Amino acid sequence: MLYFQSVFICLVVSLLTVSKISASPTRSSVENNDTKRLKEDPIALLQYRHTNAKHGIIKWSQTDKNSYVHGGMDFSEDKYLVLPSSGYYDVQTRIQMDTYTVDMPSSKEMLIRLAINVMDPNGNVRTLMEEKFILGYKQMFGKQLGPAMFFLSKGSVVYVVMNNHRYINPSKHNMFGIRKWSD
Incomplete structure (x- = not known):
């Protein structure tokens, strides 16, 4: 029970942070300082x-008004986030799945693997989080990994991988996010 309470608290804090970040800054000096810090x-x-x-690796975009990359983080090849400094980072992704709009036989099921990987500056790759699940005929649902905190090194590359991309619903709710905790 304590585990679920901890996960719930982390999710609420993360959602509050994301909604605060995506809000438009006002003229108040306090909020302008928060926006500048973020x-x-x-x-x-x-x-x-x-x-x-x-x-393979999922591609991402920062063209929408609610997507951004700040603070020296590098977004490379529409796939990779390169970390500018070592520290503790919250990492998360959310993907909407849909088998209504594709030609999937009613008797078929697909094993899907969704994972967030990190490659350190030495080229070593490890999986931070992953979930495997069965996707069946005429289903629509979302999967979320994280937010979870990890210590990651400067120059590490973080990315999301998944098989069977054709089952991803091209929803605006699909996201990949990273936030460094302040030192």
């Missing part, structure tokens, strides 16, 4: 970019 801290929130890729 733009200086390493933080990123990206939206799903639909492609014809079948498997």
Whole structure:
């Protein structure tokens, strides 16, 4: 029970942070200072970019008004977030799945693997979070990994991988986000 309470509290704090970040700044000096601090801290929130890729690394976009990359974080090749400094980072992704709009036989099921990986500056890759699930005929639902906190090194590359991209619903609610905790 304590575990679920902790997860719920982390989710609420993360959602409050994301909603505060996406809100328009006002003229108040307190909120302007908060907005300035958030733009200086390493933080990123990206939206799903639909492609014809079948498997592998998911592509993201920062063209929407609610997606951004700040604080020296680098967004590379529409796939990778490169961290500007070592520290504790919250990492999360959310993907909406849909088998209503694709030609999937009613007797078929797909094993889907959704994961967030990190490659350190030495080239070592590890999985931060992953979930495997069965996707069946005429289903529509979302999967979320995180937010979870990890200590990550400067220059590490964080990315999301999934098989069977054709089952991703190109929803604006698909996201990939990272936020560094202040030192």
